[in-house]
Amino acid sequence: MIEAVGLTKRYGRTVAVDDLSFTVKPGRVTGFLGPNGAGKSTTMRMILGLDRPDAGHVLVDGRPYRQLDRPLRTVGALLDAKWVHPNRSARAHLQWLARSNGLPARRVDEVLEVVGLASVARRRAGGFSLGMSQRLGIAAALLGDPQILLFDEPVNGLDPEGILWIRQFMRRLAAEGRTVFVSSHLLSEMALTAEDLVVVGRGRLIAQCSTAEFVENASESSVRVRSPQIDRLRTALLHKGFTVHTEPTAEGNALVVNAATSEQVGEIAAAQGVVLHELSPQRGSLEEAFMRLTGDSVQYRTDTDDPTGAPGPSGSHAAATDLLVPAGK
Numbered sequence: 001m002i003e004a005v006g007l008t009k010r011y012g013r014t015v016a017v018d019d020l021s022f023t024v025k026p027g028r029v030t031g032f033l034g035p036n037g038a039g040k041s042t043t044m045r046m047i048l049g050l051d052r053p054d055a056g057h058v059l060v061d062g063r064p065y066r067q068l069d070r071p072l073r074t075v076g077a078l079l080d081a082k083w084v085h086p087n088r089s090a091r092a093h094l095q096w097l098a099r100s101n102g103l104p105a106r107r108v109d110e111v112l113e114v115v116g117l118a119s120v121a122r123r124r125a126g127g128f129s130l131g132m133s134q135r136l137g138i139a140a141a142l143l144g145d146p147q148i149l150l151f152d153e154p155v156n157g158l159d160p161e162g163i164l165w166i167r168q169f170m171r172r173l174a175a176e177g178r179t180v181f182v183s184s185h186l187l188s189e190m191a192l193t194a195e196d197l198v199v200v201g202r203g204r205l206i207a208q209c210s211t212a213e214f215v216e217n218a219s220e221s222s223v224r225v226r227s228p229q230i231d232r233l234r235t236a237l238l239h240k241g242f243t244v245h246t247e248p249t250a251e252g253n254a255l256v257v258n259a260a261t262s263e264q265v266g267e268i269a270a271a272q273g274v275v276l277h278e279l280s281p282q283r284g285s286l287e288e289a290f291m292r293l294t295g296d297s298v299q300y301r302t303d304t305d306d307p308t309g310a311p312g313p314s315g316s317h318a319a320a321t322d323l324l325v326p327a328g329k
């Protein structure tokens with residue numbers, strides 16, 4: 001369990017994390033979702049005692065990280081996969097970590113096996129691909145067999161096979177009853193991986209709920225309807241106060257009725273004696289839900305959004321549309 005209460009962190013005039021409170025439960029993968037610069041990495045560093053909050057606190061297993069007796073046995077983290085001595089072998093890297101943290105040497109071979117690196121354990125970690133480095137980082141996080149795991153953007157830059165592996169692996173860790181907290185700005189990835197979400201924008205909590213609830217609550221549902229008497233149906237819907245737009249389809253024009261249920265549209269059609277060829281509810285995507293909720297929380301914008309084209313305060317110039325990049329791109 002991870003519990004953050006009123007967590008706040010400022011860097012000069014930038015409020016990186018702003019009065020953030022949330023809970024991450026065991027036995028589930030919880031996605032930590034937010035645009036670039038939303039404060040995800042800063043929050044993770046505070047959970048791990050690497051940054052001190054200016055206000056509030058965060059507890060890991062009921063205690064601040066710095067007060068844990070044997071932190072690696074409680075919480076493991078993958079923050080930066082390239083954090084490894086390039087000339088050391090994967091095995092030597094893990095042996096060094098195990099020794100310096102008082103963990104049994106046998107764990108090294110166990111975790112190498114678990115992440116599928118046993119056959120390359122004696123190779124220089126500096127020559128590893130990004131996917132292999134991620135696996136090595138995960139092996140390091142698992143050394144102490146912790147119940148709580150943090151992964152900061154673990155699929156960034158991975159190929160589809162690597163993404164699938166990480167996704168399945170995180171689910172497996174959660175199924176073992178562990179607390180798995182994984183940050184990402186990739187909504188499509190989180191939709192496939194996480195059961196629960198903590199959503200942040202500009203350091204503030206935007207939502208904490210299940211992924212399904214997030215989509216359900218944040219996205220407007222609409223209904224697509226096709227009819228040979230489409231004009232009559234449109235008039236009736238407009239008369240009832242619905243917003244309608246026309247969508248060309250292979251089978252002719254369809255109407256999309258916003259903020260409506262199929263029951264409402266079907267009943268209006270029946271009352272008018274209008275024949276329907278299609279009546280399909282459209283569920284809003286996670287991307288739509290996210291954009292709706294974080295719309296004005298996106299710190300950096302595209303050149304088209306920002307006529308000056310000026311980079312954000314940290315020099316980063318990630319586009320709002322980065323949020324929509326499908327996993328693996």
Ligand SMILES: Nc1ncnc2c1ncn2[C@@H]1O[C@H](COP(=O)(O)OP(=O)(O)OP(=O)(O)O)[C@@H](O)[C@H]1O
Pocket residue numbers: 011014015016017034035036037038039040041042043185313314
């Ligand atoms: N060491 C630092 N010094 C100054 N500002 C910082 C520092 N670390 C983070 N920030 C600022 O704090 C804000 C939050 O950054 P953070 O890296 O936590 O966000 P993030 O959600 O992890 O974003 P990304 O996905 O881009 O990594 C940003 O405005 C960032 O520029």
